[in-house]
Amino acid sequence: MVDPATHRQLYGRRAGHKLRTGQAALVEDLLPRVSVPEAGALDARALFGDDRPLEFEIGFGAGEHLAGQAAMRPGTGFIGCEPFLNGVVGALLHIRDESLDNVRLHMGNAIEVLDRLPDASLDRLYLLHPDPWPKPRHAKRRMVNNGPLDLIAAKLKVGGEFRLGTDDPTYCRHAMMVMNRRRDFVWQANSAADFLTRPADWPETRYERKARRQGHEVWYFRYERVAI
Numbered sequence: 605m606v607d608p609a610t611h612r613q614l615y616g617r618r619a620g621h622k623l624r625t626g627q628a629a630l631v632e633d634l635l636p637r638v639s640v641p642e643a644g645a646l647d648a649r650a651l652f653g654d655d656r657p658l659e660f661e662i663g664f665g666a667g668e669h670l671a672g673q674a675a676m677r678p679g680t681g682f683i684g685c686e687p688f689l690n691g692v693v694g695a696l697l698h699i700r701d702e703s704l705d706n707v708r709l710h711m712g713n714a715i716e717v718l719d720r721l722p723d724a725s726l727d728r729l730y731l732l733h734p735d736p737w738p739k740p741r742h743a744k745r746r747m748v749n750n751g752p753l754d755l756i757a758a759k760l761k762v763g764g765e766f767r768l769g770t771d772d773p774t775y776c777r778h779a780m781m782v783m784n785r786r787r788d789f790v791w792q793a794n795s796a797a798d799f800l801t802r803p804a805d806w807p808e809t810r811y812e813r814k815a816r817r818q819g820h821e822v823w824y825f826r827y828e829r830v831a832i
Contacts, residue, residue: 623693630696631689638699640683640710646720651708652681658721660759661685661730662714662747665811667695669732672807674704680727682707685714715755723758728765733811736772748779750786757788760829765792767806768825771815776823789827799824 623631640646648656657680664670664684674682684707686692692711699707710717737745748768756766766789770776783789793799802808802824812822 623689627693627697630693630700634696634700635692635709635711638696638707638709640708640717644720645722646717647722647725648681651683652706656681656706657727658683658725659728659730660714660718660721660726661732663687663731663734664695665691665733665809667691667698668809669730669807670695670707671698671702671704673730673805674707675702676805678706680706683710683717684708685710685712685717687712715752718755718759721759724761726759726764727761728767729756729760730767730769732767732769732809733771733815734775736770736775738772738774743778746775746778748775748782750782753782753786753789757786757829762829762831764829766827766829768827769806769812769822770825771812771820771822773821779825783825783827787832788830790830792826792828799826 640651644650648654648658651658657677659673659677659680659682661670661673661682661684664686667684667686670682670684674680684695686695686709689711692709695707695709698704731747734747735745737743743749760766768779770779783791800821800823802812802822803826806824815822
């Protein structure tokens with residue numbers, strides 16, 4: 605297990621606009637059925653009743669990417685963590701409307717759930733458009749720092765993949781600097797086109813489309829977890 609003292613809390617908002625009646629009903633009725641258990645060790649069998657592969661998304665926004673991945677691979681179990689209530693509602697709408705039975709949600713700190721998973725239990729972990737915390741004094745709050753990355757590396761299988769997406773130039777530079785210093789991840793890019801082009805199995809989100817409309821570049825990073 606990674607020492608919890610070496611990584612930090614995950615910063616994020618808890619609530620946004622008031623929920624409509626139907627959305628509140630989803631939180632009341634569906635969320636308890638698909639929520640990660642609040643206590644105890646976690647593995648695929650505890651979450652899904654079998655020994656299927658597991659993938660994990662930190663901060664899933666409105667849930668489009670999480671649901672897209674789950675629909676592409678129904679035999680894989682997906683764990684999504686998001687502190688923002690309205691984002692959780694978005695994911696619940698996808699789960700209901702697309703009849704997804706391979707997704708489990710946690711409304712809160714992703715670190716708390718990662719800590720409870722066995723080491724080398726994840727095939728992929730996704731961190732898409734994290735808060736850039738652009739001020740230098742807040743840089744330690746970025747998820748791409750050695751503390752959280754140590755935990756991510758511990759939970760990924762050797763040969764597993766860490767995917768990072770961002771449209772923020774500061775975060776892009778920071779992430780490349782931090783990741784290039786590590787020896788437990790190898791960047792899967794041979795040319796600029798490899799991280800400027802969204803992979804076919806990377807569902808586009810509304811956030812990405814909005815970023816492009818605003819003239820932002822979007823960068824797609826894929827890192828393989830390797831033994832050291």
